[in-house]
Amino acid sequence: MKNSKKAHTWKQIFQIYWRAIKLLSHVYPQLMISRFLCTVWTALTPYVNIYLSALIIEEMSGGRNPRRLLQLVGITLLLAGGISLGTAFLTKWKNVQEACHFYKDEAIFSKKLFDMDFICIDDAKVQEQFDILKQYSYSGGWGIFRVVSNCDSLISSVFTFLGGIPLTITLFTRKVPESAGGYRILNNALFLLLVFGVMLAVTYLAPIFSTKAGSYWSTYAGAHRKGNLLFGYFGFTGYNKDLAADMRIYRQDVFSDKYTGDKKGAFCSQGMFAKFGRGPMGLLQAASAAVSVIFTAVVYLFVCLKAWAGAFGVGAVTQYIAAITKASSGVSTMIATVGNMKNNTPFLEQVFDFLDIPNPMYQGSLTVEKRRDRDYEVEFKNVSFKYPGSDNWALRNVNMKFKVGSRMAVVGRNGSGKTTFIKLLCRLYDPTEGEILLNGINIRKYNYLDYLMIFSVVFQDFKLFSLKLGENVASGVEYDRELAEDCLRKAGFGERLAAMPEGLDTYLYKDFNKDGVDVSGGEAQKIALARALYKDAPFIVLDEPTAALDPIAEAEIYTKFNDIVDDKTAIYISHRLSSCKFCDEIAVFKDGAVVQKGSHSTLLADEGGEYYELWHAQAQYYTA
Numbered sequence: 001m002k003n004s005k006k007a008h009t010w011k012q013i014f015q016i017y018w019r020a021i022k023l024l025s026h027v028y029p030q031l032m033i034s035r036f037l038c039t040v041w042t043a044l045t046p047y048v049n050i051y052l053s054a055l056i057i058e059e060m061s062g063g064r065n066p067r068r069l070l071q072l073v074g075i076t077l078l079l080a081g082g083i084s085l086g087t088a089f090l091t092k093w094k095n096v097q098e099a100c101h102f103y104k105d106e107a108i109f110s111k112k113l114f115d116m117d118f119i120c121i122d123d124a125k126v127q128e129q130f131d132i133l134k135q136y137s138y139s140g141g142w143g144i145f146r147v148v149s150n151c152d153s154l155i156s157s158v159f160t161f162l163g164g165i166p167l168t169i170t171l172f173t174r175k176v177p178e179s180a181g182g183y184r185i186l187n188n189a190l191f192l193l194l195v196f197g198v199m200l201a202v203t204y205l206a207p208i209f210s211t212k213a214g215s216y217w218s219t220y221a222g223a224h225r226k227g228n229l230l231f232g233y234f235g236f237t238g239y240n241k242d243l244a245a246d247m248r249i250y251r252q253d254v255f256s257d258k259y260t261g262d263k264k265g266a267f268c269s270q271g272m273f274a275k276f277g278r279g280p281m282g283l284l285q286a287a288s289a290a291v292s293v294i295f296t297a298v299v300y301l302f303v304c305l306k307a308w309a310g311a312f313g314v315g316a317v318t319q320y321i322a323a324i325t326k327a328s329s330g331v332s333t334m335i336a337t338v339g340n341m342k343n344n345t346p347f348l349e350q351v352f353d354f355l356d357i358p359n360p361m362y363q364g365s366l367t368v369e370k371r372r373d374r375d376y377e378v379e380f381k382n383v384s385f386k387y388p389g390s391d392n393w394a395l396r397n398v399n400m401k402f403k404v405g406s407r408m409a410v411v412g413r414n415g416s417g418k419t420t421f422i423k424l425l426c427r428l429y430d431p432t433e434g435e436i437l438l439n440g441i442n443i444r445k446y447n448y449l450d451y452l453m454i455f456s457v458v459f460q461d462f463k464l465f466s467l468k469l470g471e472n473v474a475s476g477v478e479y480d481r482e483l484a485e486d487c488l489r490k491a492g493f494g495e496r497l498a499a500m501p502e503g504l505d506t507y508l509y510k511d512f513n514k515d516g517v518d519v520s521g522g523e524a525q526k527i528a529l530a531r532a533l534y535k536d537a538p539f540i541v542l543d544e545p546t547a548a549l550d551p552i553a554e555a556e557i558y559t560k561f562n563d564i565v566d567d568k569t570a571i572y573i574s575h576r577l578s579s580c581k582f583c584d585e586i587a588v589f590k591d592g593a594v595v596q597k598g599s600h601s602t603l604l605a606d607e608g609g610e611y612y613e614l615w616h617a618q619a620q621y622y623t624a
């Protein structure tokens with residue numbers, strides 16, 4: 001599976017990297033600064049040592065002046081100490097920042113996902129786009145995570161190269177004496193040019209070979225990602241407690257092994273990457289190493305010959321060899337890094353394509369007035385809705401007005417449009433046709449977060465955090481403990497609360513605390529109801545959060561809840577009619593339309609209606 005990549009110009013590569021650097025510097029300035037300083041420091045400081053060591057050796061083999069030698073050794077020791085201290089300080093600073101690097105990168109995506117309109121989150125294509133870019137990031141380190149290490153290498157290589165130049169330049173300018181006979185060829189400009197050219201070519205070739213070898217990882221990143229995905233999915237099935245029973249009954253370990261143990265799998269002995277390793281990738285890496293050896297040989301030969309012919313002393317030999325090898329490694333790293341940046345560019349593009357997904361929903365600026373009398377009236381006016389990418393109407397011409405403080409039930413078969421209706425009410429989606437009004441104004445004109453404050457919804461698939469019970473109820477760390485306890489009692493959790501070892505401070509589940517409590521499905525529902533009560537929003541919506549309960553238990557919870565919602569407007573959704581018969585008004589949904597409206601008794605009196613049919617179909621569950 002080949003990654004389809006279009007070739008990028010250098011301008012495009014540097015532009016996208018510059019954008020990534022600006023983003024990271026904004027999100028994490030300390031990391032970027034500490035890494036920059038540390039990299040420059042560690043690139044340049046070795047030259048101090050190389051230079052001073054050369055002076056000492058030179059003095060020992062030449063002047064042999066003990067006073068000057070002492071001075072040189074003193075300066076070397078002092079500077080070495082200072083450099084070590086500086087390195088220790090900068091490395092510690094960088095490491096502390098580095099510890100959060102992964103989380104800061106992840107935070108960029110979390111923030112984007114949180115800021116996204118729900119319509120985008122719910123879009124399968126957006127989900128796929130996100131999954132793929134994360135899989136590339138986790139499987140090959142591609143994308144934004146690689147930018148910091150690329151910057152490090154680039155800066156380090158540039159400074160290593162620049163730092164080496166002053167210590168290397170005289171290697172080419174210092175001449176062998178006239179008395180050196182045939183060695184005078186070493187002074188010949190053409191010969192020097194030839195040596196320089198060979199060094200440059202070899203310096204250039206080594207990283208080119210290794211970048212080409214590395215490009216197999218990016219070109220075939222699709223296969224790598226897929227291999228990683230399969231391994232991530234099947235490699236850990238044994239860890240999963242929820243699968244343990246099925247695994248044993250159906251011997252699912254056998255087919256799991258088929259995927260993880262397949263010798264032709266991406267990472268296995270006969271897989272694609274092993275073949276590349278034995279073939280072109282391995283050859284290129286070997287060529288890169290061989291070429292580096294040629295470089296070392298040429299340098300040693302040239303420097304030693306010049307010293308032999310008397311161009312400079314022994315001290316200078318160590319200086320030149322160390323400096324030129326380092327400067328050349330700087331150039332090699334620079335070329336390899338630029339190659340790596342080129343390989344990473346398509347993945348960075350994916351990252352920015354995702355981060356640039358626009359929010360299509362209009363964001364109004366009107367504030368929702370906070371009213372003690374809860375006098376908020378919401379009205380659906382001829383609302384129709386199609387899910388993005390779907391040709392079917394999920395809702396059709398819905399007209400509905402919620403009277404303040406009323407109890408309304410929304411009932412109907414599965415797929416009749418009940419949840420879609422609630423999603424539109426909470427403005428998770430905008431209507432395709434028609435409008436929804438709050439106190440006579442289109443809800444699009446309100447500030448969205450403000451508008452959401454008037455709703456408490458307990459969704460079918462609500463989630464609780466593995467945090468303290470009280471924090472779950474209040475959705476916050478600082479909260480009114482008395483109110484939280486009161487809400488839990490009202491939701492029917494009073495007795496269980498009294499039995500909790502730490503009361504409101506008891507952890508739910510064991511993810512963060514070994515003494516955490518595993519609550520049952522029914523108990524979790526009560527906590528979710530208490531959370532809805534704690535928010536104290538004027539509208540409270542229960543969207544079948546009790547679907548896991550039997551019909552009689554659900555009816556009990558709904559009736560009890562009716563007593564505790566006080567003057568709030570309550571909307572109950574269920575496909576079980578018995579749970580909602582106490583409501584002032586029942587709206588019956590069928591195929592996305594409201595086909596009947598009225599009280600339980602009036603609806604039941606209509607023998608040809610949907611409600612009558614559903615009621616009698618379900619009666620067996622609760623007539624007992």
Ligand code: ADP
Binds near residue numbers: 122415417419420421
């Ligand atoms: P209910 O809550 O009554 O079971 P829904 O509101 O969930 O019904 O679904 C109404 C219709 O919309 C169904 O035909 C369902 O298949 C469709 N639908 C629900 N969610 C989506 C979605 N995310 N994308 C496309 N169609 C959807």
